[in-house]
Amino acid sequence: MVKTVLIVCDGMGDLPDAKGRTPLSAAKKPNMDRLAAEGISGLMHTIGRGIIPGSDTAHLALFGYDPRCYYSGRGVFEALGANLKLEHGDVAFRCNFATVGKGMGIIDRRAGRIDSAEAKVLGKALDGMKIDGVKVVFKPTVEHRAALVLRGKGLSCRITDADPHEGEKVKVLAVKPLDKSKEAARTAKVLNEFVKRSYEILERHPLNLKRKKAGLLTANIALPRGAGIYEKPPLLKERFGVKAGCVAGGALYKGVAKFVGMDVVDVKGATGALDTDVMAKGKAALALLRKGYDLVFVHVKGTDNCGHDGDFDGKKKMIERIDAMVGLLVKGCGKDVCIAITADHTTSCMKKRHSSEPTPFALWGPGIRRDEVRKFDELSCEKGGLGQFIGLDVMPMLLDLMNKEHVYGA
Amino acid sequence: MVKTVLIVCDGMGDLPDAKGRTPLSAAKKPNMDRLAAEGISGLMHTIGRGIIPGSDTAHLALFGYDPRCYYSGRGVFEALGANLKLEHGDVAFRCNFATVGKGMGIIDRRAGRIDSAEAKVLGKALDGMKIDGVKVVFKPTVEHRAALVLRGKGLSCRITDADPHEGEKVKVLAVKPLDKSKEAARTAKVLNEFVKRSYEILERHPLNLKRKKAGLLTANIALPRGAGIYEKPPLLKERFGVKAGCVAGGALYKGVAKFVGMDVVDVKGATGALDTDVMAKGKAALALLRKGYDLVFVHVKGTDNCGHDGDFDGKKKMIERIDAMVGLLVKGCGKDVCIAITADHTTSCMKKRHSSEPTPFALWGPGIRRDEVRKFDELSCEKGGLGQFIGLDVMPMLLDLMNKEHVYGA
Numbered sequence: 001m002v003k004t005v006l007i008v009c010d011g012m013g014d015l016p017d018a019k020g021r022t023p024l025s026a027a028k029k030p031n032m033d034r035l036a037a038e039g040i041s042g043l044m045h046t047i048g049r050g051i052i053p054g055s056d057t058a059h060l061a062l063f064g065y066d067p068r069c070y071y072s073g074r075g076v077f078e079a080l081g082a083n084l085k086l087e088h089g090d091v092a093f094r095c096n097f098a099t100v101g102k103g104m105g106i107i108d109r110r111a112g113r114i115d116s117a118e119a120k121v122l123g124k125a126l127d128g129m130k131i132d133g134v135k136v137v138f139k140p141t142v143e144h145r146a147a148l149v150l151r152g153k154g155l156s157c158r159i160t161d162a163d164p165h166e167g168e169k170v171k172v173l174a175v176k177p178l179d180k181s182k183e184a185a186r187t188a189k190v191l192n193e194f195v196k197r198s199y200e201i202l203e204r205h206p207l208n209l210k211r212k213k214a215g216l217l218t219a220n221i222a223l224p225r226g227a228g229i230y231e232k233p234p235l236l237k238e239r240f241g242v243k244a245g246c247v248a249g250g251a252l253y254k255g256v257a258k259f260v261g262m263d264v265v266d267v268k269g270a271t272g273a274l275d276t277d278v279m280a281k282g283k284a285a286l287a288l289l290r291k292g293y294d295l296v297f298v299h300v301k302g303t304d305n306c307g308h309d310g311d312f313d314g315k316k317k318m319i320e321r322i323d324a325m326v327g328l329l330v331k332g333c334g335k336d337v338c339i340a341i342t343a344d345h346t347t348s349c350m351k352k353r354h355s356s357e358p359t360p361f362a363l364w365g366p367g368i369r370r371d372e373v374r375k376f377d378e379l380s381c382e383k384g385g386l387g388q389f390i391g392l393d394v395m396p397m398l399l400d401l402m403n404k405e406h407v408y409g410a
Numbered sequence: 411m412v413k414t415v416l417i418v419c420d421g422m423g424d425l426p427d428a429k430g431r432t433p434l435s436a437a438k439k440p441n442m443d444r445l446a447a448e449g450i451s452g453l454m455h456t457i458g459r460g461i462i463p464g465s466d467t468a469h470l471a472l473f474g475y476d477p478r479c480y481y482s483g484r485g486v487f488e489a490l491g492a493n494l495k496l497e498h499g500d501v502a503f504r505c506n507f508a509t510v511g512k513g514m515g516i517i518d519r520r521a522g523r524i525d526s527a528e529a530k531v532l533g534k535a536l537d538g539m540k541i542d543g544v545k546v547v548f549k550p551t552v553e554h555r556a557a558l559v560l561r562g563k564g565l566s567c568r569i570t571d572a573d574p575h576e577g578e579k580v581k582v583l584a585v586k587p588l589d590k591s592k593e594a595a596r597t598a599k600v601l602n603e604f605v606k607r608s609y610e611i612l613e614r615h616p617l618n619l620k621r622k623k624a625g626l627l628t629a630n631i632a633l634p635r636g637a638g639i640y641e642k643p644p645l646l647k648e649r650f651g652v653k654a655g656c657v658a659g660g661a662l663y664k665g666v667a668k669f670v671g672m673d674v675v676d677v678k679g680a681t682g683a684l685d686t687d688v689m690a691k692g693k694a695a696l697a698l699l700r701k702g703y704d705l706v707f708v709h710v711k712g713t714d715n716c717g718h719d720g721d722f723d724g725k726k727k728m729i730e731r732i733d734a735m736v737g738l739l740v741k742g743c744g745k746d747v748c749i750a751i752t753a754d755h756t757t758s759c760m761k762k763r764h765s766s767e768p769t770p771f772a773l774w775g776p777g778i779r780r781d782e783v784r785k786f787d788e789l790s791c792e793k794g795g796l797g798q799f800i801g802l803d804v805m806p807m808l809l810d811l812m813n814k815e816h817v818y819g820a
Contacts, residue, residue, distance in 0.1 A: 367425050367760055369767055371792055385789070387798035389459055396460025400766040407764055408457055409464020409477060410484040410636055410662075 002366060003289055004338045004398045005296045005329055008062065009322055010055060010253075011304030011347025013359035013378060014315070023306070023315035023349065024360065025377040029323035031330055032362070035341055036376040039364030042386025043378075044394070045356075046345055052356045053391075055304070058344035059256040063297075064240075064395030065233060070259075072157045073228025074252065075147070081255030082139050082147035086230040091155045091187060093224035095138070095146040096163060097122065099217040100199065104172040106164065110144040112217035118207060119144065122219055125201050131190045138222070141251050148224050150190060156183035161225035162195045172223065191224060198222040235261025236295070240395075240404050245288040247281050248299035249273065257297060274302040274318065282325035286332045294402055300325070307347030315349060330364075338365030338401050340394070341376070358388060365401070412776060413699055414748045414808045415706045415739055418472065419732055420465060420663075421714030421757025423769035423788060424725070433716070433725035433759065434770065435787040439733035441740055442772070445751055446786040449774030452796025453788075454804070455766075456755050462766045463801075465714070468754035469666040473707075474650075474805030475643060480669075482567045483638025484662065485557070491665030492549050492557040496640040501565045501597060503634035505548070505556040506573060507532065509627040510609065514582040516574065520554040522627035528617060529554065532629055535611050541600045548632070551661055558634050560600060566593035571635035572605045582633065601634060608632040645671025646705070650805075650814050655698040657691050658709035659683065667707060684712040684728065692735035696742045704812055710735075717757025725759060740774075748775030748811045750804070751786070768798060775811065 014022040046053040046061055056074045057067035075092035086092060097114055099107040114122075123140035130136070134152035141147060158178040164170040175191045177184035199221045202208055208218040236242045238261075246257035246264045249272030254264045267284040269277030281298055288296045300322050306315035329339060343359040360381035362373075371385030399405040424432040456463040456471055466484045467477035485502035496502065507524055509517040524532075533550035540546070544562035551557060568588040574580040585601045587594035609631045612618055618628040646652045648671075656667035656674045659682030664674045677694045679687030691708055698706045710732050716725035739749060753769040770791035772783075781795030809815040 367758070369425060369788060370430065371789070383793075385453075385792040387453070387792075389798075393459035396458075397766065398460075400460055400462060403761075405460070405462050405766065407462045407464045409467030409481060 001294075002336050002338055002402050003294050003296070004340065004402055005285055005289070005298060005333065006062070006398065007298045007326065007329070007339065007341040008059070008300070009303045009319070009341070009343050010299065010301045011307045011345055011354065012319065012343035013346035013357060014307065015346070015348045015350055015355065015357060017312060017350065022378055023303075023312055023319055025375070025379065027316045027319040027323070029319055029376065031323045031327035032341060032376040033374065034330065035326065035339060035364040036362040036380065037374045038370065039362050040369050040371050040386050041360065041362045041373040041376070041381040041384030043358035043381050043384070043388045044342055044361040044391060045358045045388065046391035048390055050356045052354050053345040054354070055252055055344055056256055058391065059253060061391030062344065062394050063236070063256070063260045064392065065260060066392060070233055074226040075157070076228035076230050077252050077255030077259060078226065079147040079149050079255065080258040081251030081253070082141045084137060084139055084147055084149055086149065087151060088230065088232050089153070089155065090230045091150045091157050092228050092230060093148040094226045095148045096223045097140070097144045097146065097219035098221050098223050099219065100172060100221045106170055106172065108217050109163070109223070111219035113143050114219045116140065116142055119146065119219065121207050122202060122205060125205055126198055126222060129197065131193045131197070132186070134190045136194060144219065145251075146222065148194070148222070150187065154183050155187045155229070156181055157187075157227040157229040158184040159188045159191060159227050161227075162191065163223035163225040165225070172221065187227075195221065195223065233259065237261055240399055242294045242399070242402065242404055243292065244295040244297065245293040246297045246299070247284045247288070248297070249276050250299065250301045253299040253301070262297060272301045274305055274314070276300065276302060278321050278325040279328060282328040285329060289333060289337060294404065295398065303343070304347050307349050308352055310349050310352045312349045335366060338363065338368065338398070340398060361386065363397070368401070411704075412746050412748055412812050413704050413706070414750060414812055415695055415699070415708060415743065416472070416808065417708045417736065417739070417749065417751040418469070418710070419713045419729070419751070419753050420709065420711045421717045421755060421764065422729065422753035423756035423767060424717065425756070425758045425760055425765065425767060427722065427760065432788050433713075433722055433729055435785070435789065437726045437729040437733070439729055439786065441733045441736035442751060442786040443784065444740065445736065445749060445774040446772040446790065447784045448780070449772050450779050450781050450796055451770065451772045451783040451786065451791040451794030453768035453791050453794070453798045454752055454771045454801060455768045455798065456801035458800055460766045462764050463755040464764070465662060465754055466666055468801060469663060471801030472754065472804050473646070473666070473670045474802065475670055476802055480643055484636040485567070486638035486640050487662050487665030487669060488636065489557040489559050489665065490668040491661030491663070492551045494547060494549055494557055494559055496559065497561060498640065498642050499563070499565060500640045501560045501567050502638055502640060503558040504636045505558045506633045507550070507554045507556065507629035508631050508633050509629065510582060510631045516580055516582065518627050519573070519633070521629035523553050524629045526550065526552055529556065529629065531617055532612060532615060535615055536608055536632060539607065541603045541607070542596070544600050546604060554629065555661075556632065558604070558632070560597065564593050565597045565639070566591055567597075567637040567639040568594040569598045569601060569637050571637075572601065573633035573635040575635070582631065605631065605633065643669065647671055650809050652704045652809070652812065652814055653702065654705040654707065655703040656707045656709070657694045657698070658707070659686050660709065660711045663709040663711070672707060682711045684715055684724070686710065686712060688731050688735040689738060692738040695739060699743060699747060704814070705808065713753070714757050717759050718762055720759050720762045722759045745776060748773065748778065748808070750808060771796060773807070778811070
């Protein structure tokens, strides 16, 4: 039985700089190049040509779930990634603790990047409240970040954000329904009430009074965004008979993995940031293979962070660190394992944002056709034997390699 | 007027062996290479990326019929291939004569590969019966193989198989409806009754009593599978104004060809197996061109058989024999003929099954763009000027070459 490791280096694809180099083409990455040289390569349009993928929609597509059917908002994945259990019909949000002044003007969207321990104490004050028959579940994650779930009958995710997204000098937004349903109207009302109460509770919370005395910014409001409704999808196991495991640091990626039914392992040192322990991730992936998982998804986030910061050299170095993990996997995975490596999307160091250009993709392992590509980068993979394809093509290809695909017809 | 020959070598695509060779890359096939060198090549995903095609769905796609619309089960094509005339609403099946014990346990799924003449006699005893107002049409084809048609109002193909598919030591399956419609429930009931009666009739059939005495396995039951409902599609002639003919040995391929409205010629020595007379097929194709057919479909099955048997050398030799037929066609077809050559899917000698990798495709003839591909094999066609495309793209390309395509717009 062939097993598969799918390595996704977030935002690893890039656009050329003035010298025509990308972080990937400039990096020393003998192991990624080996995958390309001994395997088959191509370019992947994760969602479709010209469409800029979000990290959540991109991963859904890679896992074989068309985001046009399975995506309503990132809140669902944030909540699952925060280890909350969701029930069918729950509406979930990503939240920030923030600092606001008296007129609801934003002073700091991240409440002075309050530390996780303090956020946990404040979060308890918001968790469990009831608003108009709707139960509120609130769970802080890392620093100012938190997940919020509204649970009750007749809720909708068709509402706007309370978080104005922009930095300072704007006001908290009143949440509005995005359609004319009574569900959307009701959910907007409940969410506005939640934001109001969060201010009332947090503004006079002893911990915030202490912070104020110490001259620190208070975390005196919770700002939800990214409403998504949870509707349980058919899981990977049910759809394809695949036992899948996830090695990731970032909550969003863990959340998407859980959504499709992957088992998420906690890896010490996997932070979802530049300081992540990539080798620990590689070892965790090998352990999952040994435990009998058919499909192991490994996510590394740092490349995307560098792209957003416009840090070409940082991104190049992160790629070189990931390459060492790839080497560990190639060496340790055994003869019955295929490795696929790609990015979920392109993050341009120049544009400091996601962009729509396709990402390099390489597939390596037993019984895979080869091509003449020798390097793993944007330009080399253009000439690959896989040609150009979309993210939703990936899972069927991997399933066939794993002998989990069925013949269509007879 | 340009005419086209479409040569489909069943399962000819393959995956590389340890030395990186495929049967196609290892074979001496100067004529196929000539088509690639003088024409344009590419890779075809017959159904779509990562999807493993069946032979029936693959040929539907190649003929321009989306299997998602036109495919309900192989039974239809088996019945048409067995020269049965189908009526709109008929539900058709592939059947095996099999040997069962008293408790309906399978002793031999192929009734000791009973010969065609004896099967014909037994088949007569099943043909024409009436069950609950449904007419039964039963026709043996080759050895243990037969086609079955249920004709009547309110039938459905949404039912399971009676044939357990696996070899020995399993029981005949009770047919079950696959949805909650009354049509499916009724059809399942009728089919179960047919299987029961086939046992009652065949078990005491004089021919079987004779076989028993002679120590041979009896063909004491008929086991249907692959239910498909016949709904008459628009034919090639109506859709495209194309007069199409078919040269094939296997019943399934003849069936798909008839389904889309091709005239099927009987070729002496075309067996649908390794011993087929490929040169006779080539001559028959040339004869159809001379008779004014616009499109001639030539199917050769042997390559697929070798793939399923894991016989690399046999597949290579079969390709070399097919190449001689290609030479005959190239030489004899005249200046106004295009030849397209491909496989319906990849059949891996290593995996001994169909797999999803795309198949080589070459197009040769007057007025066709050329590329730099010089050999006809999996690796060479990767670099072809046709790029990568799907099976449903083929017919529009051929129609345009034949001047049968219309401008879309003005």
